[in-house]
Amino acid sequence: VGNRRWRSVVVGRDHTCGIDVGGMVYCWGGNAYGQLGINDPSVEHVTEPTKVDTDLRFSEITAGQYHTCAVTTVTNRVLCWGRNDLDQLGSAGGDAYAPRPVDSDLEFRRIAAGWNHTCALRGPSAIGGHVYCWGDNAHGQLGNQSRTRAVAPDSVITNRKFMRIAAGSRHTCGIDESTTGHVVVCWGSNAQGQLGHGPEVTMDSVPREVSRPRFEAREVTAGENHTCIVTWQQRQPYCWGANTSGQLGMGDSDDRSYPTLVVGAPSFDVISAGPLHTCAASSLEGAYCWG
Secondary structure (H helix, E strand, O other): OOOOOEEEEEEOOOEEEEEEOOOOEEEEEEOOOOOOOOOOOOOOEEEEEEEOOOOOOEEEEEEOOOEEEEEEOOOOOEEEEEOOOOOOOOOOOOOEEEEEEOOOOOOOOEEEEOOOEEEEEOOOOOOOEOEEEEEOOOOOOOOOOOOOOEEEEEEOOOOOOEEEEEEOOOEEEEEEOOOOOOEEEEEEEOOOOOOOOOOOOOEEEEEEEOOOOOOOEEEEEEOOOEEEEEEOOOOOEEEEEOOOOOOOOOOOOOOEEEEEEOOOOOOOOEEEEOOOOEEEEEOOOEEEEEO
16 A cells, blocks of 8 residues: 555454554544544545554554554553444543543553454463453453443453454454463354354353364454464364355355364465455465455
C-alpha cells in the first residue's frame, strides 16, 4: 500500500489498519463509527492510509467488526477506537473517533478482537500469560463463566496461561502453555462446532480443551465461525467449525465439530483466518488459501 513498509496489517468488516516499521498506525476504509481513529466524525471513509490521531508507537494491532485496538510499544497499554455499543473498546462512553485507553492499568503483549469483543494477553513473551477480555458476552466469549458483558478488561476464569490468543465473531481460543504441551483451549459460541468440543452444546462460557484428537499447537486463528491451528512439531493445519464456503479446506462444505486435517496441505509456519476463508504459509511452501 503506497511506499510505506508494514510490520503487520489487520482487517475489520470495512476497514483496514496497519503498523509500519516505525511503529506508527495508519488506517483506511470505512469510518462510520470512528474505526479509523483519525478523530474526524465527518469523514465517512478514506481511500489511502491515514495516520491515526496519536504519536504513540505500537507493537500489536487487531481489528473487530467496527473497532480497532492496539498495544503501545513502551508501556504495553491498550488503546481502542471505533464502535462501542457493546463495550468492545474496554472503556465507558460512546464511540471513539480517536484512540482511547481501556479502563485498566494492566500491561498486555498480545491482543485479538472478535466482532464485538476484545481479548488481550498479559505476561512476558518468554512464558505464558493470563487472558483478559471485554465487550459483548452474549455467547460466553469473554470466558468469565457468565453472559454479562464487560466494560473493562475482565480476567478469563481459568488457571491456564496462554502463549497465543485468537478471536472469532463470537468465540475465543488460545494456546495453553501452562500444561505439558501446547494444547488448544476455546470458549464462547459453538453454534457451528467452532470450539472443537463436539456438537453437544451451542455455547460454553468455560474455557475447555479442544478434544479428539489431542495435539500440541504453535499457531491458532479464528474466522467468523471457524478455527484453525498449526501443530507444534509436524506443522500440520487442522480446522473445525463452519464450512459453508469451504473455509476448513476439507474439499466439501460440511461443518466439523472436531479438529480435522486440511486435505492435501503441506507443512506451514503461520495460519490466518478471514470470515469465510483461511490462508497459511511457510518459507519453503509459500502461501496457500482456501474458502
